[in-house]
Amino acid sequence: xxxxxxxxxxxxxxxxxxxxxxxxxxxxxxxxxxxxxxxxxxxxxxxxxxxxxxxxxxxxxxxxxxxxxxxxxxxxxxxxxxxxxxxxxxxxxxxxxxxxxxxxxxxxxxxxxxxxxxxxxxxxxxxxxxxxxxx
Amino acid sequence: xxxxxxxxxxxxxxxxxxxxxxxxxxxxxxxxxxxxxxxxxxxxxxxxxxxxxxxxxxxxxxxxxxxxxxxxxxxxxxxxxxxxxxxxxxxxxxxxxxxxxxxxxxxxxxxxxxxxxxxxxxxxxxxxxxxxxxx
Numbered sequence: 001x002x003x004x005x006x007x008x009x010x011x012x013x014x015x016x017x018x019x020x021x022x023x024x025x026x027x028x029x030x031x032x033x034x035x036x037x038x039x040x041x042x043x044x045x046x047x048x049x050x051x052x053x054x055x056x057x058x059x060x061x062x063x064x065x066x067x068x069x070x071x072x073x074x075x076x077x078x079x080x081x082x083x084x085x086x087x088x089x090x091x092x093x094x095x096x097x098x099x100x101x102x103x104x105x106x107x108x109x110x111x112x113x114x115x116x117x118x119x120x121x122x123x124x125x126x127x128x129x130x131x132x133x134x135x
Numbered sequence: 136x137x138x139x140x141x142x143x144x145x146x147x148x149x150x151x152x153x154x155x156x157x158x159x160x161x162x163x164x165x166x167x168x169x170x171x172x173x174x175x176x177x178x179x180x181x182x183x184x185x186x187x188x189x190x191x192x193x194x195x196x197x198x199x200x201x202x203x204x205x206x207x208x209x210x211x212x213x214x215x216x217x218x219x220x221x222x223x224x225x226x227x228x229x230x231x232x233x234x235x236x237x238x239x240x241x242x243x244x245x246x247x248x249x250x251x252x253x254x255x256x257x258x259x260x261x262x263x264x265x266x267x268x269x270x
Contacts, residue, residue, distance in 0.1 A: 008142065008202050008220035031223050032198050035249040036171060038223075063167050065245070067143050085143035088166050088173075110200070114170040115250050 003027065006068035006108045009040040021050045021123045023132075024101075037113040043071065047107075048100020048132060051076065051124040060093035060116030064109040071107035072135060073099045080135050083107070093119070098127050138162065141203035141243045144175040156185045156258045158267075159236075172248040178206065182242075183235020183267060186211065186259040195228035195251030199244040206242035207270060208234045215270050218242070228254070233262050 003011045012029025015022065024047025032038040054061050064073065066087040073089050074080040076096035083089065083099075091097060093116065101107035113119075138146045147164025150157065159182025167173040189196050199208065201222040208224050209215040211231035218224070218234075226232060228251065236242035248254075 009200070010221060031200060032225060035194075035196055035198055035225055036247055038198065038200070038247070059170075059250070061170055063170055063173065065144070065166060065173070086145060090167060090170055112171055112173070112247065115194070 003042060003106070006042065006106065007040075009067065009110070011042045011108075012040065015041070018049075021052065023048055023050075023126050031110070036115065039111045040067070041109055041111050043069075043101035043107040045101050045105055046103045046132070048072070048127050049098055050126045051096055051098050053096045053122040053124065054091065054093050054116070054119065055122050056093040056116035056119040058117040059114055060119045061095075061114045062091045063112040063114065064089040064091065064099060065112065066107075066109045069107040070102040070105040071100055071109070072102065073097065083109075096124060100127070103133065138177060138241070141177065141241065142175075144202065144245070146177045146243075147175065150176070153184075156187065158183055158185075158261050166245070171250065174246045175202070176244055176246050178204075178236035178242040180236050180240055181238045181267070183207070183262050184233055185261045186231055186233045188231045188257040188259065189226065189228050189251070189254065190257050191228040191251035191254040193252040194249055195254040196230075196249045197226045198247040198249065199224040199226065199234060200247065201242075201244045204242040205237040205240040206235055206244070207237065208232065218244075231259060235262070238268065
């Protein structure tokens with residue numbers, strides 16, 4: 001995988017800070033840490049984050065802008081949605097969900113944090129191999 | 136110019152709504168109109184927007200994520216900054232500035248509107264040919 005040429009945005013280093021909330025290897029490069037927080041997240045094939053919830057009293061949630069590859073987005077109790085470069089996902093606050101790569105493709109998205117009042121991310125259970133490989 | 140293959144994000148139609156605030160031809164494709172407003176703006180070579188100010192009482196301003204080509208960003212009274220794919224510009228609220236393409240290159244950026252209290256854009260004078268072609 002030629003990670004550095006997936007899009008205009010550098011991949012950055014291994015996403016060690018959040019590794020405990022991911023299955024597989026991801027990479028994180030922060031593009032903006034002021035005004036609106038924006039990170040470039042790159043997933044190796046089959047890498048995905050755990051189910052999680054962007055808790056907020058007002059505002060909050062996240063917007064994904066898919067820059068490269070193929071992946072998945074799923075909200076709790078709903079059908080999974082396939083994602084490809086150019087797709088946009090508006091993730092509401094307080095909705096349990098996960099996102100990650102397809103099993104045979106690298107995946108990269110910009111993650112735009114929607115400003116929130118009393119916002120925090122609640123991390124839940126992993127997306128098991130049974131769930132993931134039967135998508 | 137093969138506009139559609141500049142990045143993962145579609146170019147959209149001609150930016151008629153804002154054409155009076157631009158010199159040259161630009162294109163606009165809205166990627167998100169909820170949570171945080173995000174547009175994909177594509178400039179033909181030498182196209183640039185007028186000097187303008189993102190007025191806000193709190194928050195506000197804009198973040199540019201450059202997806203393709205070469206361009207310029209300049210704040211009033213400061214030296215112009217060259218931009219290339221992968222660059223990020225945090226534009227503060229209430230600062231007069233302009234952005235646009237290099238004279239010999241198409242240019243594309245995502246424009247992320249920083250949520251604001253009582254935000255509005257104040258459009259000012261064009262960047263004259265004298266200013267622009269002497270950059």
